[in-house]
Amino acid sequence: MAAPDPTDPFATPADTLGLSPEEMRRLGHRVVDMVVDRAMRRNAEPAVLAGDPADLAARLGGPLPEAPVSPDATLDLMAEVALAHMQKGDHPRYFARVPGPASFAAILGEWMGTGFNAICASWGGAAGPATVETTVCRWLAQMLGLPERSEGVLLSGGSMANFTAFCTARAEIGRGVAYLTDQTHASLPRNLRQMGLAEDEIRILPSDGGLRMDAATLAAAIAADRAAGRRPMMVVASAGTTNTGAADPLDALADICAAEGVWLHVDGAYGAPAAVTETGRHALRGLERADSLVLDPHKWFFQPYDLGVCLVTRPGALERCFAISPEYLRDVQTEGAVSYGNRSLELSRRSRAMKLWMSLRTYGAPAFRRAIQTGIDLAEFAESYLRARPGTWEIASPAQLGIVCFSLRGADAQAHADRAARVSATGYACVSSTVLKGRPALRLCTINPLTTQADIARTIDMLAEAP
Ligand SMILES: Cc1ncc(COP(=O)(O)O)c(C=O)c1O
CATH class of the missing domain: 3.40.640.10 (Type I PLP-dependent aspartate aminotransferase-like (Major domain))
Known part of the structure; x- marks a missing residue:
């Protein structure tokens, strides 16, 4: 722990449990860099990554640390393993359930x-x-x-x-x-x-x-x-x-x-x-x-x-x-x-x-209004893209407030779930399935303003591909 400055009457150790101010700054800046670097490349990462319980426990678990472990190594492990294995709700092709497109100023x-x-x-x-x-x-x-x-x-x-x-x-x-x-x-x-x-x-x-x-x-x-x-x-x-x-x-x-x-x-x-x-x-x-x-x-x-x-x-x-x-x-x-x-x-x-x-x-406020309108518009684009492919898709529920649901002609609930799972497993996009009063459907929630029409079109094309 760095000693407090003896000439400063208010100086206290910077960290309750012992990091020096220099380490606090260095690690803090590293965290900012890791977060911004990841944000700039989120398009390249899987929209969702599931994990194997035993494998993750082996990599992230272990005995209680009785001795300090390098915080740099822990940050790396956090980014590469802990935070890699999850849904990326702010990924432009995370369409499942309800995305979480967080903005950086809020962070x-x-x-x-x-x-x-x-x-x-x-x-x-x-x-x-x-x-x-x-x-x-x-x-x-x-x-x-x-x-x-x-x-x-x-x-x-x-x-x-x-x-x-x-x-x-x-x-x-x-x-x-x-x-x-x-x-x-x-x-x-x-x-x-x-x-x-x-x-x-x-x-x-x-x-x-x-x-x-x-x-x-x-x-x-x-x-x-x-x-x-x-x-x-x-x-x-x-x-x-x-x-x-x-x-x-x-x-x-x-x-x-x-x-x-x-x-x-x-x-x-x-x-x-x-x-x-x-x-x-x-x-x-x-x-x-x-x-x-x-x-x-x-x-x-x-x-x-x-x-x-x-x-x-x-x-x-x-x-x-x-x-x-x-x-x-x-x-x-x-x-x-x-x-x-x-x-x-x-x-x-x-x-x-x-x-x-x-x-x-x-x-x-206008930036929020525009971004929310974009989400509404993207679901409408998805609906029009689906309607243009009537041989494959039926609209199960039209675009409403950034959500559209659609059914694969003649397919049961399992087939819908399988298609969603198959596309999600590629990492390109994450899509969820649902059932609307007995009718199986796939569902896109398009509330991320970073999503493009091309993202939506490619995702729908991938869902259309037979297994
Ligand atoms: C309409 C609606 N109500 C309630 C909830 C529950 O919210 P939370 O998951 O933040 O607890 C959700 C979550 O998706 C929702 O979509």
């Missing part, structure tokens, strides 16, 4: 927050990070067209953000039935079960022909529950389902919720960012009427993992659900200022706001 924001060991729990212990979190929640609400009164909290992702919204809804409305569809993301009914809802309080409605929630079906289900003495609590709408990108008819659902005194939650984990574009705002009409909205900036808002946002349009509702004030926290809580540890189940929590703040300031 820098994340690094700064981590480097300064930022916490965002109480106001007294995190006034700066809390102000940044309030700022980015306000900016997001504004970009998405939500009311100014909206309040938010940043979480690890859609699962935790939806859970936070559900708890808030129950605290505001009281226990009762939640209405979902067969297209709602699987983590949402899991959340409800873990909150203690009984199976007859989790109403999974059949989606309509467009794989959306049907307003008449919902109204009938609510009426049936009331007639049976049950209390409707919350409608869980999707602003872009994971399967097809379909958006539920938010305006019509909001009318029903308003008439019934039921909470409207919108899960826009992947799709809500589309509302910052003209096309998306049209598809998501009514979004602004949600009582709570979730989006995942680590999906379509160019942030590194992890980041989910829960926005609530009823002021004070998050605190009414989650605030705690034990004697040992009272001196860091200030009346009229937000303690973010009072807005979810997370008390000690890192500042996830820095990356959003840094990237929105660095690129400006």
Whole structure:
């Protein structure tokens, strides 16, 4: 450990566990170089690389290090083995499930927050990070067209953000039935079960022909529950389902919720960012009427993992659900200022706001709007490319909010899964398969603005090739 400068009264050892400042700088610069070098060549790496459990355990495991190991060797091992064996969600041809096309300014924001060991729990212990979190929640609400009164909290992702919204809804409305569809993301009914809802309080409605929630079906289900003495609590709408990108008819659902005194939650984990574009705002009409909205900036808002946002349009509702004030926290809580540890189940929590703040300031909101529009346009290009090959492909679900699903004529689910796996195994692209109400399909999610039309065309051509 380098000795602190004896002439500097504030000098301390730079590292808690003993790296010298010179080593800290050298290793830090090396990390930046490795990350930027990789970013510049990501097109050349496999879009996904699976691993053999025994092989990876042998290379990355081993006994507990009782003696220091070279940090350079560990960084190399990390880049070459640990971080090589995973999905590259920011690869231009990573089309599976939901990509994660993180931007570099956001990564820098994340690094700064981590480097300064930022916490965002109480106001007294995190006034700066809390102000940044309030700022980015306000900016997001504004970009998405939500009311100014909206309040938010940043979480690890859609699962935790939806859970936070559900708890808030129950605290505001009281226990009762939640209405979902067969297209709602699987983590949402899991959340409800873990909150203690009984199976007859989790109403999974059949989606309509467009794989959306049907307003008449919902109204009938609510009426049936009331007639049976049950209390409707919350409608869980999707602003872009994971399967097809379909958006539920938010305006019509909001009318029903308003008439019934039921909470409207919108899960826009992947799709809500589309509302910052003209096309998306049209598809998501009514979004602004949600009582709570979730989006995942680590999906379509160019942030590194992890980041989910829960926005609530009823002021004070998050605190009414989650605030705690034990004697040992009272001196860091200030009346009229937000303690973010009072807005979810997370008390000690890192500042996830820095990356959003840094990237929105660095690129400006129009860059986000353009990049999101590009994702919408790319799915439309994919659809037109598929439609031009009717002998091979049928459109199973048209391009919606950056997702298109298509079926190979006459092929079963296994054949679709095999084609996706075969292309993914080449490393050229990563594609996933799905089943839409019994119909097998392949699916492209095209939300990476680095993707080109040629990338899409070549991927579809590879999928068409017989095994
Ligand atoms: C619509 C939707 N909701 C919720 C989730 C869960 O989000 P997370 O994986 O960030 O927890 C996802 C993930 O893909 C999603 O697409």
